[in-house]
Amino acid sequence: MTSEEAAGVRYVLMDIDDTITTEGKLSAAAYDTLWRLHEEGLKVVPVTGRPAGWCDLIAREWPVDGVIGENGALVFWEEPGKGGRALRRYFHPGAVPNDHSVLLRIKERALAEVPGLRVAKDQFARLFDLALDFAEEEPVLPLDQARRVRDIALEEGARAKVSSIHVNVWMGDYDKLSMAEWFLADRFGWRPGAGDREVVFAGDSPNDEPMFARFPLACGVANIRRYEGLIRHTPLFAASKESGEGFAEIGAALLEKRGC
Numbered sequence: 001m002t003s004e005e006a007a008g009v010r011y012v013l014m015d016i017d018d019t020i021t022t023e024g025k026l027s028a029a030a031y032d033t034l035w036r037l038h039e040e041g042l043k044v045v046p047v048t049g050r051p052a053g054w055c056d057l058i059a060r061e062w063p064v065d066g067v068i069g070e071n072g073a074l075v076f077w078e079e080p081g082k083g084g085r086a087l088r089r090y091f092h093p094g095a096v097p098n099d100h101s102v103l104l105r106i107k108e109r110a111l112a113e114v115p116g117l118r119v120a121k122d123q124f125a126r127l128f129d130l131a132l133d134f135a136e137e138e139p140v141l142p143l144d145q146a147r148r149v150r151d152i153a154l155e156e157g158a159r160a161k162v163s164s165i166h167v168n169v170w171m172g173d174y175d176k177l178s179m180a181e182w183f184l185a186d187r188f189g190w191r192p193g194a195g196d197r198e199v200v201f202a203g204d205s206p207n208d209e210p211m212f213a214r215f216p217l218a219c220g221v222a223n224i225r226r227y228e229g230l231i232r233h234t235p236l237f238a239a240s241k242e243s244g245e246g247f248a249e250i251g252a253a254l255l256e257k258r259g260c
């Protein structure tokens with residue numbers, strides 16, 4: 001990335017699991033990087049498969065300008081209100097509540113056909129998607145089992161993406177990218193095309209692929225190499241370090257090239 005490109009960046013978007021977290025924990029270095037990007041005046045927006053319930057906390061307590069959750073089903077952000085702060089919430093018009101009969105059928109089939117698979121423990125905090133855990137907790141299942149779950153979901157007519165920990169399954173026509181584009185345009189006046197190089201996105205896994213394909217300044221943390229064969233559109237830039245350390249490396253490089 002050149003200094004001119006870095007100077008033109010206005011938005012830094014990032015996946016959460018295994019991009020800013022390391023073995024499940026948000027490291028001090030990664031969290032500090034979020035603060036430094038925020039204090040530089042960049043719009044900081046996590047884009048995650050994590051649930052609505054987590055996004056409520058993140059929007060209120062982290063140094064961010066919004067958070068996109070459940071793989072694009074929703075975005076929460078804070079606005080200064082009259083004498084206080086106000087949490088704003090937008091749900092994708094195509095989002096379908098996760099008690100849908102197709103999702104219930106997929107859950108039954110996947111749990112029966114993939115031994116060791118389980119419903120993610122954060123499922124109670126979700127509004128729209130079904131998260132099936134293959135790697136957040138034990139037993140960690142091989143990626144081909146995650147792919148099998150994804151294929152069951154697709155066969156049954158749902159959408160599905162494999163993250164580094166879960167297979168997320170949902171009804172409705174949206175993904176991380178479509179909600180990110182809507183939010184940047186509606187909230188900040190970002191323009192697709194002309195603004196493409198104003199966005200840096202950092203991610204690590206196949207559910208980040210629409211973002212890698214869309215933004216020319218997208219970055220991967222080093223662990224993205226685990227998914228060779230599952231990702232067709234890889235990011236142009238990759239950190240030498242994995243997970244949170246890699247994100248800190250990406251943030252430091254961006255800030256340094258901006259002369260910070």
Ligand SMILES: [Mg+2]
Binds near residue numbers: 016018
């Ligand atoms: Mg991830």
